[in-house]
Amino acid sequence: MPQYKTLDYTIDTKALTITSISGDSLNIRPKTCQLLIVLLEKQGSVVSKGELLEKVWNDTVVDEQVIFQSIKELRKIFSGIEAIKTLPKQGYIWLPDVVMHESSKPQSSSVRRVTFKPFPILLLLIVVVVTSLGFILSDNTHIPQTEDAIPVKGSVIVLPTENHIIGNDHSWVRLGMMDQLIQRLPSTEQAGVLRTDYVLQVLERAGAPFSQLDASHIPSIFNVSGADLIVATKLSGSPFDYQLSYTLYRRKSQQKGVLFNKDSQALIDELASMLAVQLGNRLPLTAIQYQSDFTDEMLGVAIDLRLEGKFEQATPLLTSIVESNPNNLTAQRLLIETYLAINNTEKAKEHLLQAMPIANELDNDNELIRLKYFNGIYLFITGQYLLANQSVEEGLAIARANNDWLFQAHLTELKATFAMRTEKLALAEKLFHEARGYHQILKCPLGETQSWIFLSELAALQEEPEKQIIALDNAFDIAIQRNLTNKLSEIEIIKNSLK
Structure with missing residues (x-):
């Protein structure tokens, strides 16, 4: 019986098992594994729902819901990579490369590569970015014995x-x-x-x-x-x-x-x-002169008030901090964020024009990244779309140079929003998945949940209800596992609106 290898996993077509490159056996239902095998056999080609029902569920009478469930399970197994592409009203395509060999023969004499269609260049780049950034190379000469050593x-x-x-x-x-x-x-x-x-x-x-x-x-x-x-x-x-x-x-x-x-x-x-x-950094840390905005105790009070939703009480405190010390970029940024939230674009612009040159002068990349993000939002909501995109690209360049995964995610989500406005929905989808990959590097459940919610909203614009339900289910699963109660409520509201 043949075995398939794809994405560092081995699929045994006789035992109906999936084994990782490290030898771990993954939990998968037999029918789901059979569906996966059908997709692997026709890698790069569309497999219709009718064909899947005929080949996998030929011994029973079922509806298409069983396919949706198995596809959902496979996407969880291969999370972080767009392994399965849904073509509305046509079927599904397995995208990654596949190698098949007969388990009864030596692998070297029986390996053959399944014919595949070329990936779109941008999709391939996103997959490479998401997978390579989240992967730690193993060193066989040294195996850590405790978690502290990892x-x-x-x-x-x-x-x-x-x-x-x-x-x-x-x-x-x-x-x-x-x-x-x-x-x-x-x-x-x-x-x-x-x-x-x-x-x-x-x-x-x-x-x-x-x-x-x-x-x-x-x-x-x-x-x-x-x-x-x-x-x-x-x-x-x-x-x-x-x-x-x-x-x-x-x-x-x-x-x-x-x-x-x-x-x-x-x-x-x-x-x-x-x-x-x-953190894996073996080089000695260079000496720095600390300039912590948080040594101002009033800033801590203002942040506490903001987190409690008391923006009106926090705003005068932040204003007072900025007036006495314009170099407090955290206070500047929080004030800008507050003004944008209440749609006071003139005040937001005033502080952006003041804060960004200071961030450049102080060589404060952390705050400059965030200011570029909020500047992009300001320019976008005031109709300056080209400048908004330029600000986001500048922020992304700095974020990449500093391994700021959180704001690589946020800035990429902002780019996806820009793409949605210009009806470049395919590009928006790719960007949202790219952002989700950055959240996965941080293992941030809130960020990944929000990415799936964005993707569900995009699927609604694409008029693809199946894709929307899958995205909402993925968001719901993460939220329920991590007890993200606010997100659970948001997801339930969206789901109820679809009924």
Whole structure:
């Protein structure tokens, strides 16, 4: 009996099994495996629903719903890659390359390549980007024995620092030290360090407090964020005799330690250097001069108010911070975001024109990426479409150079929105899948869920109800697994509107 190989998996047509390149057997229903085999046999060609029903369910009377269910299961198995393309009213195509060999003969004498049709160039590039960025090369000469020795793959969350030093001189520690450590850590091709204000959003979704966090909150933070590493710190001691306790949480283990130094920033450097190794960066970290916007305690208060939905109370605080210190780019950006949300484009423009030159002058790529994103939104809603696209492309270039996976996703989603406006729906679909790939690198369930919701909205415009239902089902599955209650409500509303 023949065996097929595709995407680093082996499909046994007799045993009806799928085995990964590492030898793990995947869970798959026999009928779903039979359907997969039919698609593999005709790789690159359209297989109609009628043919699938005839070849897979010839022993029973069923309707087309069984096909939809099996296709959904296969897309989960091969998630992250557009392996199966749906052609409305025609059928399905298996896109990736396939190799077949007879299991009873030596592989070297029986291998043949199944004829396939060329991929569209852009689709191929997206598949390469999504798969290569999310893949860690294995080194057979060194096999880590513990989870702590395995480089981080996914997102990294640094929690607010627990401050045990009395006095107003250290009121900045909770968010300021957290932000300084985040600035110090390098994002890599496999791991992304989440920015401070985004971490606070994660804590809100997890139902965790912004202060007095403890170990009981860690599982819910892992669940809603998809993080691979969570860093908790506590500063104690006294001025010029500091000690920084830390706990590094992985999903199945934790590592604790304590550092001592008379200089709080030296403690940050020491912890950052240790964490950089876990992120796969073996090079020594270069010295930097910290410029943390979060040392302004008022900014922390403003962010707390925004997360509680109290925008009217947060806006004057942010305005006050910016007026006293225009270089506080986080406050500038949050103010711009607020003005765009309430459709005050003139105020948004005013602060964009002020903030972007400052970000360039300070060489602050992290904030410049975000400002380019919001500038793109401002230009788009004011009808300046060419300039909007230019701003997004500039932001993407900086994000790629800095391995900022989160904003590569957001900026790509914005490009997809632009494509939808000009009715380039096929391009929009590819861009949304590309953005979903960036979210997968971070293992961010919220981002991936939102990508599927975007794809469901796009499918509605394409008048492809089957594709819309598949996208909503994928979004629902992630949301239910990760307890994303707000997204579950949103998905249910969309589903109910289809009935």
